[in-house]
Amino acid sequence: MQIIKVKDYDEMSSKACELVVDKVKKTEDPILGLATGSTPEGLYERIIKKYKQGKVSFKNVTTFNLDEYIGLDGDHPNSYRYFMNEKLFKHIDISIDNTFVPNGIASDLEAECKNYEKLIQEVGGIDLQILGLGTNGHIAFNEPGTAFDSRTSIVNLTKETLEANRRFFDSIDEVPTQAVSMGIGSIIEAKEIILLASGESKAAALSQVIAGNVTEDLPGSILQQHDHVTVIADEAALSQVK
Numbered sequence: 001m002q003i004i005k006v007k008d009y010d011e012m013s014s015k016a017c018e019l020v021v022d023k024v025k026k027t028e029d030p031i032l033g034l035a036t037g038s039t040p041e042g043l044y045e046r047i048i049k050k051y052k053q054g055k056v057s058f059k060n061v062t063t064f065n066l067d068e069y070i071g072l073d074g075d076h077p078n079s080y081r082y083f084m085n086e087k088l089f090k091h092i093d094i095s096i097d098n099t100f101v102p103n104g105i106a107s108d109l110e111a112e113c114k115n116y117e118k119l120i121q122e123v124g125g126i127d128l129q130i131l132g133l134g135t136n137g138h139i140a141f142n143e144p145g146t147a148f149d150s151r152t153s154i155v156n157l158t159k160e161t162l163e164a165n166r167r168f169f170d171s172i173d174e175v176p177t178q179a180v181s182m183g184i185g186s187i188i189e190a191k192e193i194i195l196l197a198s199g200e201s202k203a204a205a206l207s208q209v210i211a212g213n214v215t216e217d218l219p220g221s222i223l224q225q226h227d228h229v230t231v232i233a234d235e236a237a238l239s240q241v242k
């Protein structure tokens with residue numbers, strides 16, 4: 001695990017942008033795994049800037065997002081499909097047909113999960129996966145206790161995650177309690193992973209990810225066993241790593 005310590009959120013976002021752009025330029029038909037939430041927003045802003053400066057093209061890029069709330073369609077402002085369209089896809093030259101986010105309103109959600117896995121396999125797997133980290137150590141929506149070999153599935157969100165995500169909704173009752181999430185087993189098949197973390201709220205979980213026991217109680221700890229992980233984290237997020 002390579003750890004890049006940066007000063008703050010801005011520096012984290014710039015460093016991540018540098019690595020993503022480099023990967024896109026060097027890979028033929030790159031497959032990116034993407035995350036939503038507050039953490040990668042700065043990264044996406046910088047990617048858009050690079051694209052507008054003519055420094056990178058996403059014409060040959062395919063993306064797979066980690067997760068989607070169950071019950072929200074892609075036009076819902078709190079859906080992750082909407083987030084990705086607004087924060088990234090509509091501002092760059094990626095073909096929208098090459099952007100995949102699980103369908104949270106699929107009539108057969110089990111089939112949706114299986115099909116999502118199949119699509120990832122069909123393109124040869126993910127070259128570079130971007131991850132954020134939950135305050136409880138979750139990656140994607142794989143909450144503590146999720147099996148390390150889990151595949152894309154329907155997951156229940158913990159109270160802590162609902163609380164953490166309520167800031168995007170009018171009230172906690174509106175936060176969906178379930179999601180479709182790529183599994184931990186699916187995520188760690190990515191050839192390369194970048195984990196982003198910023199702020200003190202992530203410090204306890206991040207110290208476990210980096211130096212704690214590898215345990216299903218702390219999903220992100222599995223990253224210790226992947227041979228190509230880069231953690232880009234700021235001083236506050238790294239404040240509990242000895």
Ligand code: F6R
Nearest residue numbers: 035036037038039132133134140
């Ligand atoms: C989002 C995702 C989640 C977030 C995590 C951190 O697609 O899979 O695991 O990365 O909850 O969220 P933020 O970045 O909002 O702190």
